[in-house]
Structures are given as C-alpha cells and as structure tokens.
Amino acid sequence: METCAEDEVQVKLLGGSTSPFVLRVRIALALKGIDYDFIQENLQSKSELLQKSNPVHKKIPVLIDNGKPVCESMNIVQYIEEAWDNKAPNLIPKDPYERAIARFWAAFIDDKVGPCIRGVFRGHGDEKQKQVEESVANFLVLEEALRTNPCFSGKPYFGGDEIGFVDIALGGWLAFVKALEKGTDSVLIDAEKMPLLSAWTDRFCEADGVQEVMPDPVKLLEFICATRVKFASLAAAN
Amino acid sequence: MEVCGEDGQLKLLGQPYSPFVVRVSIALAVKGIHYEFIEEDIHNKSELLLKSNPVHKKIPVLIHNGKPVCESMNIVQYIEEAWGNKAPNILPKDPYDRAIARFWAAFVDDKFIPSIWGVFKDEGEEQQKAVEETVANFLLLEETLSGKAYFGGDEIGLVDIALGGLLVTIQTVEKITNSVLIDKQKMPLLSAWADKFCKADRVKEVLPDPATLLKLMWERKAKMTSPPAGN
Numbered sequence: 001m002e003t004c005a006e007d008e009v010q011v012k013l014l015g016g017s018t019s020p021f022v023l024r025v026r027i028a029l030a031l032k033g034i035d036y037d038f039i040q041e042n043l044q045s046k047s048e049l050l051q052k053s054n055p056v057h058k059k060i061p062v063l064i065d066n067g068k069p070v071c072e073s074m075n076i077v078q079y080i081e082e083a084w085d086n087k088a089p090n091l092i093p094k095d096p097y098e099r100a101i102a103r104f105w106a107a108f109i110d111d112k113v114g115p116c117i118r119g120v121f122r123g124h125g126d127e128k129q130k131q132v133e134e135s136v137a138n139f140l141v142l143e144e145a146l147r148t149n150p151c152f153s154g155k156p157y158f159g160g161d162e163i164g165f166v167d168i169a170l171g172g173w174l175a176f177v178k179a180l181e182k183g184t185d186s187v188l189i190d191a192e193k194m195p196l197l198s199a200w201t202d203r204f205c206e207a208d209g210v211q212e213v214m215p216d217p218v219k220l221l222e223f224i225c226a227t228r229v230k231f232a233s234l235a236a237a238n
Numbered sequence: 239m240e241v242c243g244e245d246g247q248l249k250l251l252g253q254p255y256s257p258f259v260v261r262v263s264i265a266l267a268v269k270g271i272h273y274e275f276i277e278e279d280i281h282n283k284s285e286l287l288l289k290s291n292p293v294h295k296k297i298p299v300l301i302h303n304g305k306p307v308c309e310s311m312n313i314v315q316y317i318e319e320a321w322g323n324k325a326p327n328i329l330p331k332d333p334y335d336r337a338i339a340r341f342w343a344a345f346v347d348d349k350f351i352p353s354i355w356g357v358f359k360d361e362g363e364e365q366q367k368a369v370e371e372t373v374a375n376f377l378l379l380e381e382t383l384s385g386k387a388y389f390g391g392d393e394i395g396l397v398d399i400a401l402g403g404l405l406v407t408i409q410t411v412e413k414i415t416n417s418v419l420i421d422k423q424k425m426p427l428l429s430a431w432a433d434k435f436c437k438a439d440r441v442k443e444v445l446p447d448p449a450t451l452l453k454l455m456w457e458r459k460a461k462m463t464s465p466p467a468g469n
Contacts, residue, residue, distance in 0.1 A: 056345065056378060070337045072344060082333035096319035100307045107309055108293065141293060 011036035021073040024172030030209040106169040146196040179220040248273035258310040261403030263444040343400040
C-alpha cells in the first residue's frame with residue numbers, strides 16, 4: 001500500500017485483495033511508479049464512495065484521480081498510460097496499428113479467457129471440465145499468437161521488450177489461474193503444449209513492479225477453495 | 239462503393255445490414271475516408287475474411303495497406319488514431335474525457351447488445367425482462383446526454399458511433415416485437431439524439447435501408463420460431 005508523504009493523495013484505488021481486475025490496475029500503477037491510497041472494499045457491504053464512484057456497475061476496481069473516478073480495469077490502465085504518458089515505461093505502443101492489435105488481444109482476454117476461467121472457478125463436474133477445455137483452447141490461441149504474430153513473436157512480452165497492455169490484461173489473471181489450477185486439480189497453462197506462454201508466465205511474475213503487488217498465493221488458494229465449496233452447496237441446493 | 243485513393247489501400251469486409259459494420263462505415267464516412275467495401279456472405283466466408291480474422295472469423299474487418307484490424311469499436315478507434323489529423327475527432331484529447339467515452343462505449347457493447355438481442359430472440363417473460371433491461375440501460379444513457387447535442391459534445395464521437403450503429407437495428411427490433419425501447423416521453427433527449435443522428439450528413443448515407451433490414455430480420459425471426467422438422 002503506497003501512501004503520499006505529505007498532503008492529500010491524488011490517486012486512490014478502490015479494490016480487493018483477490019480480484020484479478022484490481023491486480024491489473026495495481027500492476028500498471030507499480031510499473032509507472034505512481035503513488036496511491038489503496039482502499040480495501042468489502043464487496044458484501046460496498047462503501048458509499050464505491051457506490052457513488054461507480055453507480056452504473058458498483059464494481060471494483062475504481063481509480064479516483066483528483067476526485068474523478070475511472071471504472072473498468074483495462075479502461076483504467078489505458079487512462080493511467082494517457083494521464084502519465086511522459087512517465088516511462090509506456091504501457092501502450094504509439095503506432096496506431098500496434099495499438100489496435102494490443103486492444104484486440106486485451107478484448108480477447110476479457111471476452112473469452114476471463115469468462116472461461118470464471119467458469120472453471122464456479123463450475124463442478126462436467127460443466128467445470130467443459131470450461132477447463134475451453135480455457136486450454138483459449139490459452140493455445142495465445143500461444144499461437146506469441147509464436148506467429150509479428151507484433152509479439154521473438155519478444156519477451158506481448159508489449160515487446162517491456163510489459164505492455166496485453167501483458168497486464170493477462171498477467172492480472174495469473175495468480176488466480178495458478179491458485180485455481182491447484183484448487184481444482186487442473187492444468188490450464190500447460191508447459192508442454194504452451195512453452196512460450198509458460199515462459200512468459202514465469203517472466204511476468206518475476207518482473208520488477210509485478211512481484212511486489214502479487215497476492216499471497218496461500219490466501220488466494222484458501223479463498224478459491226472456500227468459495228468453490230459455497231458454489232457447490234448452492235448448486236446442490238437447487 | 240468507394241475506391242482507395244490518398245488514404246492508402248483500404249478495404250472494409252462486411253455486410254451492409256450488420257450494426258457492427260455500420261459503426262465502421264459511419265466512422266469512415268464522418269472522417270471522409272475512401273475505401274473499398276467488400277460484401278461478405280457470412281454463410282460462405284471468403285478466404286480473405288478467414289485469413290484476416292482467424293481468431294473470430296467475423297465481420298467487420300478493416301484492412302489498411304494489407305494489415306487487418308478486427309472488432310468494430312477497436313476499428314473505430316484505429317480509424318480515429320490512424321487519421322488523427324483529419325477532422326472531426328471522434329475521441330476527445332483529455333485523458334479523463336477519453337476514459338469516460340470508452341466507458342460508455344463498453345457499456346453499449348456489454349449491456350445493450352445482449353439485452354437487445356434478448357428482446358429480439360426471446361418470448362414471453364424472458365422477452366419482457368429483456369425489454370425492461372434495455373429501457374433501464376437507455377435511461378442511464380439519457381442521463382449522460384444532458385445539455386449536449388451528441389454524446390461526443392458538439393460533434394459525433396465514439397459513444398454516438400457505438401450506439402448509433404445499432405439504431406436502425408433497434409428500431410427494427412421495436413417494430414418486429416411490438417415493443418418500445420427508446421421511449422419519447424421517458425427519454426426525450428435520447429429520442430432527439432436518435433433523430434438528429436439518423437439525419438446527420440455523412441451518417442444518413444451509410445445507414446441501412448430500414449425496409450430491407452425489416453424484411454431480413456423478419457426472415458431471421460421466422461427461422462428462430464419455426465417448429466423443428468418432423469413435428
């Protein structure tokens with residue numbers, strides 16, 4: 001939790017400790033070296049500030065910059081890049097085509113990868129298995145992109161030599177995915193079938209700025225297992 | 239059908255009645271950009287489409303100097319950035335205003351599209367629920383319009399294109415399902431916006447013909463509700 005030494009902190013982040021979406025924003029802020037107040041939200045009892053700052057969705061994360069709220073994780077990441085664009089590193093390329101490619105893959109992660117991971121998290125039995133298979137298929141698409149897309153291939157990150165927009169979009173999910181694999185005894189990012197993606201995973205998690213904000217894997221696993229038990233008993237009751 | 243000129247080689251793979259393609263056509267028209275429109279048969283997709291959008295195999299795809307860009311609002315943003323010095327600007331310059339525009343464009347994609355689709359395809363209670371959701375979503379947008387000609391301010395912007403591309407489809411869904419989604423009384427600003435948008439120069443030329451869209455959507459609806467063979 002970063003705090004400003006003197007006056008009122010300019011930047012506040014409303015968030016939680018297990019959310020991959022909040023983690024994306026924390027990674028972006030860490031990489032840019034931006035100080036902020038982290039305000040832990042209780043999602044069972046949302047604060048006035050959260051409800052006022054995100055009246056449409058009432059969800060975390062919300063970034064509040066000088067009193068002005070920005071919502072939706074990748075939208076916040078883009079805002080961070082633009083509001084602090086003279087602060088290295090740049091998280092989004094300058095070239096319009098490369099930016100379009102970055103946005104495309106971030107959308108793929110939001111529209112396909114995320115929902116399937118959530119499906120594994122919430123699912124049981126056959127339904128869970130189906131979501132595992134779809135997740136693996138999505139990760140194979142990313143592996144292929146790393147291998148063949150001229151914007152990515154041969155480079156350490158989707159963003160090139162440094163972490164970029166797509167890395168953050170996917171990287172925010174990594175701690176959750178690893179804990180989920182343990183909690184459900186499944187393999188989603190398969191080192192044999194996805195050597196490039198696996199290597200990227202290791203590289204990302206160990207990067208400066210990232211490792212400091214990653215959640216405690218033990219607590220995350222506990223959260224995942226406890227929540228899955230709850231989902232299972234709800235499903236059994238129906 | 240426009241042909242490429244000083245803007246480089248530009249092709250738009252699409253179908254004139256798809257609201258997602260219409261969004262891109264509007265952006266190109268508003269910016270005054272020339273391009274070649276290649277009509278796709280979505281039941282028999284071309285090699286070019288499959289090669290240009292291997293992940294989703296969907297339209298629209300914009301191909302600029304041989305390089306494909308996919309996903310409608312992504313394409314619209316690309317158009318703004320690649321032709322950033324061609325007025326009008328579809329996105330504001332200020333980072334906060336841009337974040338707000340992107341937020342509402344994403345709202346249109348994440349909330350409206352599923353609920354409008356629900357109004358079209360569902361029946362009975364499910365359909366009623368979808369109508370109520372769509373109306374609630376429109377009321378939220380009504381609030382954001384206050385005092386402005388367009389969501390983008392004085393000129394058409396990102397959110398106008400995101401929603402405006404869907405307008406003729408929404409009006410067609412209203413006719414087919416006999417429902418009111420954009421309610422003039424509850425949403426006077428949004429209603430006025432819809433009229434202004436559909437009549438705006440450059441936009442009106444690329445909007446789909448309502449009579450043809452009505453016929454196409456009736457056909458689609460009929461296929462959805464016809465009983466399975468053998469009954």
